[in-house]
């Protein structure tokens with residue numbers, strides 16, 4: 027298999043994916059999907075995302091920043107997206123994940139090695155200030171699986187695991 031980059035993301039109605047640095051929802055099945063798919067692979071994230079989301083054991087996180095003094099407590103740091111891709115490929119020669127945020131998704135969508143998007147689409151509106159970009163027509167939906175979960179207040183929220191490829 028040739029090396030490829032994959033975007034992994036969750037977003038709600040209006041493509042909201044973040045608010046004040048955080049992800050506005052917490053869905054265990056979404057987190058499990060992230061853990062299962064990224065295990066044994068590199069996950070490339072932007073500096074802002076690295077500061078709000080803790081790294082998980084079992085996968086190597088690569089943080090992209092311009093700040094050469096950044097202390098990431100032992101995580102890999104790179105200063106250029108191509109360097110991030112080369113480092114990720116060394117960790118797993120088949121697949122590396124792009125874990126956000128918005129600026130990293132933009133870089134990945136513009137990169138010819140990005141072939142697949144693994145999205146969790148939440149069918150509910152949340153307040154947000156960061157949005158997942160609209161996809162170009164080259165992206166085709168490959169699979170869609172509907173799911174639901176019940177919030178602590180009893181509200182049932184539906185969401186879909188949707189994969190896109192180009």
Ligand SMILES: NC(=O)c1ccc[n+]([C@@H]2O[C@H](COP(=O)([O-])OP(=O)(O)OC[C@H]3O[C@@H](n4cnc5c(N)ncnc54)[C@H](OP(=O)(O)O)[C@@H]3O)[C@@H](O)[C@H]2O)c1
Pocket residue numbers: 034035036037043044045046047048049071072073074075076078090091092093104105106107125126127128129130131133156
């Ligand atoms: N729903 C989801 O699946 C999901 C996933 C991840 C994140 N998010 C959300 O997304 C939001 C964060 O997104 P964001 O776009 O604001 O921040 P981000 O992409 O996480 O990080 C931005 C930072 O990355 C570094 N960077 C970006 N491009 C670079 C380049 N070409 N070269 C070197 N460094 C570069 C810069 O760091 P320096 O400023 O240090 O130079 C930049 O400020 C948060 O709300 C977060 O919760 C959502």
